[in-house]
Amino acid sequence: MSLSSRAVCPTELSWCRAVPTGTGITVLALLFSKPPDVPFLENALRSLQSSHPILNSKLRFDPSSNSFSYVTPQSPYLQIRPFDSQSTAHILRSPNPNPIPPLHLILEHELNTNSWQNPHPSSDTDLFFASLYSLEGGNSVLALRLHTSACDRAAAGALLKELVAFMEAKQGIQGESGKEMKVSLGIEDCIPSGQGNKPFWSRGVDMLGHSLNSFRLANLSFKDTASPRLSRVVRFKMSEEDTGKILSRCNSKKIKLSAALAAAGLIACHASKRFPDEQWEKYAVVTLMDCRPALDPVLSSQHIGFYHTAIMHTYDIHGGEKLWELAKLVHSSFMDSKSKNKHFTDMADLNFLMCKAIENPSLTPSSSLRTSLISVFEDPIFDPPNKLKETMGFEDFIGCASVHGVGPSIAVFDTIRRGALDCALVYPFPLFSREQMNDFIDRINRILLKGI
Template sequence: MSGPIRRPGSENATRPVGGTEYSWCRAVPGGTGITVIALLLRQPPDMRNLQNALEKLHNYHPILRSKLRFDAPTNTFSFLTLPPLAASHVQIQTFNSSSTAEILRSTDDLSGEPHRIILEHELNNNTWTDPERWIDGEASVFFVSLYDLGDGECDSRRCVVTFRLHTAACDRTAAVTLLRDFLEAVTAEGDGGAAEEKAEEISPAIEDLIPTGKANKPFWARGMDVLGYSLNALRFSNLDFVEAESPKESQVVRMQMNRDETRKLVASLLLHECDGRGMKLWAAIAAAGMISAHSSKNLPEKQREKYAVVTLMDCRPILEPPLISKDFGFYHSGILHTHDLTEEETLWDLAERLNSSFTTLKNSDKHFTDMPDLNFLMCKAIENPRLTPSSSLRTALISVFEDPVFDASTGQVLRDKGVEDYLGCSSVHGVGPSIAVFDTMRDGCLDCMCVYPSPLHSRDQMQGLVQSMKAILLDT
């Protein structure tokens, strides 16, 4: 339990982090849980307008102006929220064209999109590496950078704006809201816009909002489940590791489908409903990832392997009281489920099994009852990496979201605001899956950011896996 918010004599407000937030505070120093949004702009923004827009976001979303506070003697974390006036000036780190060019040259993918390379750079820029070295035991949760691409005339030179956040303060739903509020605020005149209204304090932790009775589990059952998760993890199969000893970083491969390809996939989803329940996109993506990984090993035809999938769901609508997308924080929960696979498996048979398994577990409130178990095991894996295969800290083959982000405004509306493209995802190289999929439906086109730990997996390996996934999804 995170407990109530305490208000000291000043206008600052503090509250201890909840259990899920604490697990992210433990994971981020190792490199998992850094959320980044990168916007490719047609030309540099007006700095005063940019500053005003960011200050509006600070006013509306208090967690953005919060600091994580670490207490070394007790090894605990809390959020310290500053009043709007005390945190009104947002620092923007700027990189000129020379500095940006050096970053773009440092990648092993010289043909990659520049804003995707900068996104990778930001995913591995870890402000939170060592809490014991934070200034006065505190660290901000929100950072903004501006990169000059230097690839055009002064009046049309492209640039990249990035937002980097601690995932304990911002899950995927909050990141999407942040992007939309920013675009509204940066184009608003005067003091209007989406961020005009002020919120005074951050929302409680997810554990404090679980409906009564939904998280109940007998002590013996919790112990058995933790033991079961631990023993089963030793039997999970993984995508082959390329280099398990070297320090890791997060890299990204992008999987895109055009409108016709997306329509074909959606039609297949509708055709393969599971017992009258709609087949969801995540199940098809996860099934394609499992089949691709299994096929890449060239195993005997009948050899069976067990793979773990984590399906993440936004719990805001089912909390008590319900929250909305403008309530910032981490309010997702994951359900871990495992499935056996052979070379004979077909996409839609496996997707139906995944979809049915998740639905059953969700109906049993596993996203609430197992939340402390999975948080505990995540922290134990961080403390004891040797408990995972090759000390890789891999806890599943793939993680996916129950629902994609739907964005019907990507086209002309964004172009009118000077945004050519945007990307968003979180890092995974500390502890987590071999591949984390962040999927978006943009103007009827599927766009997936696939994040993986390198050099545990190589770019060539993951590009091949993602290409295979796309081919499997469209081979219907």
């Protein structure tokens, strides 16, 4: 079999270090009310692998150099793993007294299925997995699980759209079969000339500042810092009417929805602790942005891989802050850093600090591996309507990534579906409890509604 390979870039390497600890397992879970055609779905997914070589790659670990590389065979390999209704029922057993929908529970199960936990030098590990869960009553869930170094949030959204388009058209996707399959360059190799440069002393000062700040950062109150961790999800939805009002208010104030969500999270966290008046805490917000439009060459969202960067800011919250005033501050801080190319100049610093936190958990509060209170994406994903409900019984989907290794206390994956806000909020359990997170989300909801 013909193979091509390339070493992972530094940002991809940081994810290769993070995923084995439990952060960076990307999952798309799709609910169908009709039994899907498995050979057809398998063919569709293999066509996607042919179109996007990184999805067809395997991860190879070299212990002598402690490095990773992508190895890409010529032919797609993916097979859908089936779970019958009995096996699925076993997975769906939950100790939670409140009923949780099967789609939600299967998503959490996949987020905590870590195929990359123990990289083995003698075998290559797939980057893309698919499972089909059969539910009672004829429903089923298709779960796609990917290594985040190969598929960021924008890529996952594009992947889902391609799959939906393929299923709607019922015809094959034109892949690259017959050509040499090569994985595209990593993000560091596509940064425009001069935009990623940072003087040595500036890098040292910034690294010291980030390190010292990490000890001062506050989070939600920790419930259990000793037990093994999993990723759990709270789903947060708003009506189309309320979503429209929030988006309208964001537009009128010339800020992004992500800033409003982050501001509501900061206010909600401080309020949950019921401090005396004016007692303040310092919280960190990480904003992730899709850099494809800013790279050289410019990449489209259909370009699968990891091309996101992060910008971190800290805020002193005293209590009593107004939503839109704080959102304006969050937005302006982010846009100012973006205009100075800090999404490129700070990339190496944040990757280094993430790896150091993995190696030395004591560098984070209570050794929790929490690097910020909340992470948001600069822009939501807008999900267009599709015809699959009629043809295949496509009912619902959730997409997000795990965070129970290194990462934020809560990661926000926001989508606008048919004009309504639909968020998957991922958090580490039992570091935080589901009841605690439900209360936190209720506070965010009330703050947003009060703001409109």
